Amino acid sequence: MRVFIVLSILTALVTESVAQNATIRITNPGATSLKQTVVEIPWKTVKAAYAQVDTAMLQVVQTETGQEVAYQLEHRGEKEIKNLLVQVSIDPKQTIRLALRRGKPAPVEPKTYCRYVPERYDDFAWENDRVAFRIYGAALNGRSDNAYGSDIWAKRTDALILNKWYKQNDYHKDHGEGLDYYHVGLTLGAGDIGVFLNDSIQYIHNYRNWSVLDNGPLRSTFRVTYDPYMFNGITVKETKTISLDAGSQLSKIQVHVDHDAPRNLPMVVGITLRKEQSPLLLDEKNGVLGYWEPTHGKDGTIGVGCVFPASPVSMLRKYEHGLAKLTVKSHADMVYYNGGAWDKAGLITSSEAWFDYLHEFANQLKKPLIIQAGK
Known part of the structure; x- marks a missing residue:
């Protein structure tokens, strides 16, 4: 019983650690405010942040607002994923954080x-x-x-x-x-x-x-x-x-x-x-x-x-x-x-x-x- 409890605690701690580290930072260094702009995140950056990523069960959430972010997996005509595309707003000199987590994504209306x-x-x-x-x-x-x-x-x-x-x-x-x-x-x-x-x-x-x-x-x-x-x-x-x-x-x-x-x-x-x-x-x-x-x-x-x-x-x-x-x-x-x-x-x-x-x-x-x- 004790072993089960210890394993459960360790699993929870590992899961929490992954969730905390599965984050992408996006910084706008310019003087232009970007409103609902599409941002291209290289897939290798996604993998670096979230090695366990499951493309069938991926949610992207803006940590500052807690709102789920619309996204697209870009292939550029190839089988492999090239980029994660997200649509966000970023003020000049602002940094926003996107949390990557396991979950069924909300449907995205084609734009x-x-x-x-x-x-x-x-x-x-x-x-x-x-x-x-x-x-x-x-x-x-x-x-x-x-x-x-x-x-x-x-x-x-x-x-x-x-x-x-x-x-x-x-x-x-x-x-x-x-x-x-x-x-x-x-x-x-x-x-x-x-x-x-x-x-x-x-x-x-x-x-x-x-x-x-x-x-x-x-x-x-x-x-x-x-x-x-x-x-x-x-x-x-x-x-x-x-x-x-x-x-x-x-x-x-x-x-x-x-x-x-x-x-x-x-x-x-x-x-x-x-x-x-x-x-x-x-x-x-x-x-x-x-x-x-x-x-x-x-x-x-x-x-x-x-x-x-x-x-x-x-x-x-x-x-x-x-x-x-x-x-x-x-x-x-x-x-x-x-x-x-x-x-x-x-x-x-x-x-x-x-x-x-x-x-x-x-x-x-x-x-x-x-x-x-x-x-």
Whole structure:
């Protein structure tokens, strides 16, 4: 009997010790307050804090509030878990603690989604609780309604609407949730990338193949590849990995480029400009390209922007685009962010507010969160 009691006490002490040490600290070193942002915690950090982690029975609790935290296990298209994604708020200079414990997690409502759209000429579309986007597939090549760049849909609901809008096939009218009125055409649209040779934009046309790597609830990620194209005797092949987090106005764009240029390949990321005068931000020092479009009648106003982590970036206004000039080695990657906001969504309603958002996003990239295992 005594042995049983002693073993029970030891088991309780070990369990308590594991529970106390199964903690992740997240510190915000910057001056920007992060509201319901998705934080990426490497899985090796989770294992260091909680070696006995059972992914089928895992709860994440913010110790300061005692509230369970929504999370996602990110795989990046592979069997093994790469990251634990959590959605939390952190004030400047604040540290929060997440306790990892055994228990059945509460269901998480999907806030992001992506899919291939074969019923609409190979579109690939993605969205979160703020915005929606699409790019165009090979089925549009050669058609009179072809388009090259990125498209943005104006949403004013936190519901996921892609399937509904495509099914209704009436998304150019606002029925209370938003609409698609942004015009792309044969441009870079809302922040796409092209080759820049002989002082002109060379378009890479439309994607050929796709694969979904993760699909919510907090982050959706997919990959698209493009046919090789030859520009001035230089062959260029491009692959994009695109992800969108819940609560963000911007997608992360990772571009892998293979080319046979003798030196680094000049490229540009661009935003198409309208004929009417409207605010354009070319902040080379901080790597922020922003545009607040002219109001589109009763449809309202869209802001479009790009953020470049590797700043400073040379920028210019040319060929009816706001452009950021980049160079890339062959077999190399580059990363930038693009996206937008719609004033009728009620969150960002002016050029000043939009440019502030882009600058805050850039500042956050320069001072990333510090993530550590242990108390």
